Amino acid sequence: MTDNRIPELTPAAVARLIDHTLLKPEATVADVEALVAEAVALGTYSVCVSPSMLPLAVPAGSGLKIAAVTGFPSGKHTSATKAAEAAQAVAAGADEIDMVIDVGAAKAHDFDAVQADVTSVRAAVPAPTVLKVIIEAAALSDEEIVGVCRAAVEAGADFVKTSTGFHPSGGATEHAVRLMAETVGDRAHVKASGGVRTLDDARRMVAAGATRLGVSGSRALLGSDPAEGAAGY
Numbered sequence: 001m002t003d004n005r006i007p008e009l010t011p012a013a014v015a016r017l018i019d020h021t022l023l024k025p026e027a028t029v030a031d032v033e034a035l036v037a038e039a040v041a042l043g044t045y046s047v048c049v050s051p052s053m054l055p056l057a058v059p060a061g062s063g064l065k066i067a068a069v070t071g072f073p074s075g076k077h078t079s080a081t082k083a084a085e086a087a088q089a090v091a092a093g094a095d096e097i098d099m100v101i102d103v104g105a106a107k108a109h110d111f112d113a114v115q116a117d118v119t120s121v122r123a124a125v126p127a128p129t130v131l132k133v134i135i136e137a138a139a140l141s142d143e144e145i146v147g148v149c150r151a152a153v154e155a156g157a158d159f160v161k162t163s164t165g166f167h168p169s170g171g172a173t174e175h176a177v178r179l180m181a182e183t184v185g186d187r188a189h190v191k192a193s194g195g196v197r198t199l200d201d202a203r204r205m206v207a208a209g210a211t212r213l214g215v216s217g218s219r220a221l222l223g224s225d226p227a228e229g230a231a232g233y
């Protein structure tokens, strides 16, 4: 059923919010090339890949952005390692960096450590590189979500992002997205990622405050609204 709260979000509009994502360890160069081609065909905002897959050949004039992850998926890397990995990715063509926090620091309520970690990466990849901070929200309490979101914006993050999509606790929820959006206010954006499978999932995340979506199954998602038909996808 189409979400009537946000009827303007057509499949094409949702596509423009998507980081079309391939982060599986077994991804090949051919898989990533296919990801890029599919992203251009679907009209997604970007592709999101592992840094070892860079540089990517993006069709001229497509406008497709390139995002790369750092400290992925555990976040249990040193800040220096995350910063170096991020800088290498930007040198190899990344427009955006999605870094994973040390979730253990968040669980210990050591939000100063989270802020220092993000500050290190931000220093290595200053604007105009877009920095997203993955907080693994499903593993955190509300208090912890608020603490890490505050730390991320203090450190200069452009986005807070719900999930890696690889954590056993799960992915994005409307509750987490809403809490994150309320916490960061107009200082940062929210990316919902992990388990966003249908157009209605996407619309609910946007209604909760997300302005970007991380999705591996973008083709299936964009064709999932019976009211819209196949929508050209």
Ligand SMILES: O=C[C@H](O)COP(=O)(O)O
Binding pocket: 021, 023, 048, 163, 164, 165, 166, 171, 193, 194, 195, 196, 214, 215, 216, 217
């Ligand atoms: O950051 C993006 C996630 O890895 C995508 O998660 P997903 O495979 O559940 O769509």
